[in-house]
Amino acid sequence: MLISQDPDGRAAQTEDLARLLSAVEAASRDTNLLALNMALEGASAAAVSAAQIAHAVGDVSIRATQFSQQMRGCLQAGAERLDTDSLHELRRVTRSVAELMAELSDLASGILDGIADPQIERRLPQVVPDLLDQVRSRARVLDQFVHAIPDMTRPRRAARRRAGHRR
Numbered sequence: 001m002l003i004s005q006d007p008d009g010r011a012a013q014t015e016d017l018a019r020l021l022s023a024v025e026a027a028s029r030d031t032n033l034l035a036l037n038m039a040l041e042g043a044s045a046a047a048v049s050a051a052q053i054a055h056a057v058g059d060v061s062i063r064a065t066q067f068s069q070q071m072r073g074c075l076q077a078g079a080e081r082l083d084t085d086s087l088h089e090l091r092r093v094t095r096s097v098a099e100l101m102a103e104l105s106d107l108a109s110g111i112l113d114g115i116a117d118p119q120i121e122r123r124l125p126q127v128v129p130d131l132l133d134q135v136r137s138r139a140r141v142l143d144q145f146v147h148a149i150p151d152m153t154r155p156r157r158a159a160r161r162r163a164g165h166r167r
Helices: 010-044 048-081 084-115 118-153 156-166
Strands: none
Touching: 010 048, 010 084, 048 084, 048 118, 084 118
């Protein structure tokens, strides 16, 4: 009976997208806390390099929260106008952001654990450039996702009509 009311499964896709956004928000909060702990541990250990990484991780965490808020706003403003392909793409991208935040959280946890180990802490300045590159790479990917949200949330028929008017 539910199938006849929602033949495309759009309601289920929208619910799944909302769950994915909740996962992104939770991972973002956790990662932000890890970044804060990393900054505190780095300050107490006088590890300037840990503070640099903590700042970069915190920045990506903030961007993930902004991504999630922007996606929720788009859904609230017009999820019913989105076709199933658009919803599928939004779910795919949101899942990618959740995976990105999980990777970043693991990286931050590893660094935080390393700060507590004197042998690793001594090597931290040598590996910081590579770690910062990894964090910044994830930030660039997240920025690409954020910039793609308006195109992904625009109904496809309207986008085609606009493209036809430009020619």
